[in-house]
Structure formats: C-alpha cells, structure tokens
Amino acid sequence: xxxxxxxxxxxxxxxxxxxxxxxxxxxxxxxxxxxxxxxxxxxxxxxxxxxxxxxxxxxxxxxxxxxxxxxxxxxxxxxxxxxxxxxxxxxxxxxxxxxxxxxxxxxxxxxxxxxxxxxxxxxxxxxxxxxxxxxxxxxxxxxxxxxxxxxxxxxxxxxxxxxxxxxxxxxxxxxxxxxxxxxxxxxxxxxxxxxxxxxxxxxxxxxxxxxxxxxxxxxxxxxxxxxxxxxxxxxxxxxxxxxxxxxxxxxxxxxxxxxxxxxxxxxxxxxxxxxxxxxxxxxxxxxxxxxxxxxxxxxxxxxxxxxxxxxxxxxxxxxxxxxxxxxxxxxxxxxxxxxxxxxxxxxxxxxxxxxxxxxxxxxxxxxxxxxxxxxxxxxxxxxxxxxxxxxxxxxxx
Numbered sequence: 001x002x003x004x005x006x007x008x009x010x011x012x013x014x015x016x017x018x019x020x021x022x023x024x025x026x027x028x029x030x031x032x033x034x035x036x037x038x039x040x041x042x043x044x045x046x047x048x049x050x051x052x053x054x055x056x057x058x059x060x061x062x063x064x065x066x067x068x069x070x071x072x073x074x075x076x077x078x079x080x081x082x083x084x085x086x087x088x089x090x091x092x093x094x095x096x097x098x099x100x101x102x103x104x105x106x107x108x109x110x111x112x113x114x115x116x117x118x119x120x121x122x123x124x125x126x127x128x129x130x131x132x133x134x135x136x137x138x139x140x141x142x143x144x145x146x147x148x149x150x151x152x153x154x155x156x157x158x159x160x161x162x163x164x165x166x167x168x169x170x171x172x173x174x175x176x177x178x179x180x181x182x183x184x185x186x187x188x189x190x191x192x193x194x195x196x197x198x199x200x201x202x203x204x205x206x207x208x209x210x211x212x213x214x215x216x217x218x219x220x221x222x223x224x225x226x227x228x229x230x231x232x233x234x235x236x237x238x239x240x241x242x243x244x245x246x247x248x249x250x251x252x253x254x255x256x257x258x259x260x261x262x263x264x265x266x267x268x269x270x271x272x273x274x275x276x277x278x279x280x281x282x283x284x285x286x287x288x289x290x291x292x293x294x295x296x297x298x299x300x301x302x303x304x305x306x307x308x309x310x311x312x313x314x315x316x317x318x319x320x321x322x323x324x325x326x327x328x329x330x331x332x333x334x335x336x337x338x339x340x341x342x343x344x345x346x347x348x349x350x351x352x353x354x355x356x357x358x359x360x361x362x363x364x365x366x367x368x369x370x371x372x373x374x375x376x377x378x379x380x381x382x383x384x385x386x387x388x389x390x391x392x393x394x395x396x397x
Contacts (some may be wrong), residue, residue: 002119006130007173011075012135014166015105017143019047019162022098024224027158032156033091037358038350041221043098045350048342050102055336058107067118067182068174071111074118076173078104082164086157094369097160106339109133137250140305145243147247148224151237163371196329199322201387205315208375209334210341212273212311213371215368216304217345219280219361220355223297224286230287230359241297247299256306265314266380269307273373276303280366287359 022029024041028391031260062070116132117125182188196202219226227233227241259266260364279300287291312334319330345368352361 002265004177004179004397005116005119007170007177008116008171010166011078011108011112011170011359012132013139013143014163015108015171015213016076016080016133016136016139017147017166018101018160018163019051019105020044020140021144021147021151021159022047023221024144024238025151025159026222027225028151028156028226029094030126035091036296036354037222037225039091039355041346041350041353041396043094044217044221044346045343046095047098047102047105047289048339048346050099051106052144052339052343053106053338054103055110055332055339058103059110059332062107066180066181067115067200068178070107071115071178073173074104074108074111075167075174078103078108079164079167079171082160082167084136085160086164087282088157109335115178115182116193117181118183131313136323137253140246140249142242142246144246146241148242149236149239152239160392161290181330190213193331194248196319196323196326196333199318199320200313201379202330202333204375204379204382205311206337207335208269208317208336208372208379209311211368212269212276212307212372212377213338213341214277214345214348215365215370216300217342218349218352218365218368219283219344220304220365221349221359225295225353225358226287226300226361227297228281231290233290240292245297245301248298248395249305252290252302252304253308255302257309260310260313265310265317266376266383268310269314269375269376270304270380272310272368273376276300277366277369278305279303280362283362284359284366304364 003269024042026040029035029043030037033040065073078101081097081099081104083096084100085094088097107295111130112132116128120128141356147159149164171344192267223242224238227238233241255274256268259271263266263271280297281302283293283296286296312331315326316331319327323330345365348368349361349365350363356364
C-alpha cells in the first residue's frame with residue numbers, strides 16, 4: 001500500500017471516529033457541562049448538518065485549489081477543530097468545534113477519492129477507494145468504542161485530543177507522501193449541483209436515504225444512555241457493547257453489498273429497512289434486560305448500515321437515467337442526504353427524550369424507518385411503471 005494511501009485511510013479513520021464517538025460520550029459530556037441529554041445530542045446533529053451544507057459549498061469554492069494543498073488544509077482544519085473540542089470550556093465552544101470539524105469532513109471524501117485513485121494504476125482505482133473508506137469501518141469497530149473508553153476513564157476531552165493526534169499524523173503523512181501534482185477535473189459549479197435537486201426521482205432516493213438513516217439515529221444517538229440508564233450497564237460495559245456493535249456493522253456492510261448485488265438495490269433495501277424497523281421495535285422491549293439488549297444491539301448493527309451499498313448503487317442508477325451528465329454530483333448529494341438524516345434523526349431523538357422519555361426512542365425510530373420502507377417500495381413501483389427518462393440538468397448557452 002502506498003504510504004499516501006495509508007495516510008488517507010488513517011484520516012478516514014479519524015474522521016469516522018470523531019463523527020460518532022460522541023454517541024458513547026453523551027452521558028459523560030452532559031454531566032460535565034451541566035446540560036441535558038437532548039442538548040448533548042445536538043452535538044451529533046450540528047456536526048452532520050455542517051457536513052451536509054459544507055460539502056457542496058466548499059467543494060465548489062475550492063475547485064481550483066491543488067488537491068494536495070487542499071487535503072493538507074482540510075486535515076489542519078480537522079485537527080484544529082478537535083483541539084478546540086479538547087480545550088472547550090463550555091457547551092457553546094464545543095458546538096463551534098464540532099461545526100469546524102464537520103466542514104473538513106464534508107470535503108475530505110471527495111478530495112480523498114480523487115487522490116486515492118491517482119496513487120495506483122487505473123485498474124486498481126476502485127480498490128484504492130475501498131481501502132480509504134475502510135478507515136470508516138475500522139472507526140466503527142475500534143475507534144468509537146476505544147474513544148468511548150478513553151472518555152469515560154480519562155475525561156471526554158482526552159478523546160478529542162487523541163483524535164487530534166491521529167489527524168496530525170494523517171496531515172504529516174499527506175504532507176510528506178502525497179504527490180504535489182494530481183490531475184483532477186473541476187467540480188460542477190454550485191448552480192449545476194443544485195439543478196440535480198430538481199430531478200424528482202433523485203429526490204425520492206435522497207428521501208429514502210435521509211429518512212432511513214434518520215430513523216435509526218433517533219435511537220442510536222442515545223444508545224449509551226439507553227445502555228446505562230435503562231439496561232443498567234456500567235461505563236466499561238457500554239464500551240464493550242459499542243465494540244460488538246462496530247463488528248456487527250462491518251459484517252452488515254458486507255452482507256448488504258452482496259444482497260444488493262444478488263437481488264438488486266430496491267429489493268435489498270426493502271428487506272434491510274424492514275429488518276431494521278423490526279429490530280428497533282424489539283429494542284423497546286429488550287432494553288431493560290441486559291442479555292437481550294446486547295443481542296438486539298448486535299442485530300441492529302448488522303442491518304443499521306447494510307443499506308449503504310444499495311443506496312449508493314441505486315442513486316447512481318437513477319442518475320444515469322435522469323441526469324447522465326451529473327452522476328458524480330448526484331452521488332455526492334446522497335452523502336449529504338445521509339448527513340441530513342443523521343442531523344434530523346439525532347435532533348428528533350432529542351425531542352423524544354425531552355418530551356416522552358429515553359425509552360420511547362426505539363419504537364419511534366422504528367416508525368420512521370417504516371417510512372423509508374414505504375418510500376423504497378414506492379420508488380420500486382415507479383421503476384416498473386414509468387421508466388425514468390433523461391432530462392437536462394443544465395442548459396447550455
């Protein structure tokens with residue numbers, strides 16, 4: 001593996017860790033900063049919102065910046081954001097740190113994909129991108145539970161310091177090993193990107209993504225409080241359960257990809273969303289029972305992110321039909337839809353906790369996930385009834 005690609009993978013690991021490690025630290029942060037659980041949950045929402053909004057804006061604004069310089073700048077911003085979080089004296093300053101970090105996240109993966117493919121022969125481009133994205137998977141398996149363990153035993157600020165250290169190593173790796181001259185095409189202008197949003201079939205897929213992820217995040221954002229306050233686990237046990245969840249997520253991604261290849265994206269997504277709704281509903285009843293809740297969390301991990309491959313394949317398929325000259329832009333907006341779902345779901349979960357109580361998040365998450373299933377079935381029905389026709393994405397003078 002080229003050392004530059006290793007640096008990209010390490011950066012993806014750090015970014016994946018910092019996005020969701022907050023889930024395991026919500027009770028600790030809430031106690032330390034004297035805020036409510038719903039307020040602590042907003043740290044997930046605002047991060048994801050900054051990713052969703054910042055990605056298209058910053059990508060369009062930095063199109064002429066050399067890729068290596070941009071990558072180094074993004075990792076510097078990411079590292080600085082985590083250092084601010086480490087020293088954050090208040091809840092408000094921690095929010096600002098999360099927003100800064102989210103802005104770096106929003107652009108990294110598009111820039112990183114371009115750089116990764118430039119480091120290897122053309123026939124190995126897909127493998128290079130997969131290697132870089134494996135950093136996110138490793139973050140779920142090890143980064144999030146390890147960060148949770150560190151935060152619970154040494155203080156949540158130390159977790160962000162450790163993540164900043166990973167970011168700094170990735171920055172130095174990019175500075176030393178990424179080639180200076182990397183060919184890249186200019187990203188689509190922002191106006192052209194926004195025109196993709198006028199395609200109804202693509203909007204439907206984005207809705208599937210946002211609602212599907214949003215449903216799960218209603219409960220996932222407050223998984224640590226559920227395990228501590230309802231199931232009665234101690235801090236060490238919560239970190240172990242999150243580790244098991246991460247392993248289950250990694251296996252679920254592989255299974256979800258194979259299912260999408262075998263049955264097609266719509267059928268695969270229908271199965272996964274249905275199973276996800278069932279598991280979330282079951283969590284409502286198993287949460288008070290330590291053994292049963294662990295089994296439920298393992299099942300949840302297996303289906304929670306198994307829809308990623310199917311959703312990405314499906315949005316590309318639809319874009320090739322209705323917006324063939326903007327497939328990359330359309331796929332990028334699906335990542336934004338994911339983060340909008342994360343933001344909306346974690347915010348919605350906070351409202352549920354505040355108005356109804358922690359124990360109501362799983363069944364409400366299940367209902368929202370059924371909404372994603374309904375959208376998927378409707379989209380599949382449209383595929384059978386009315387084949388999508390290409391439509392111009394931008395007029396040309």
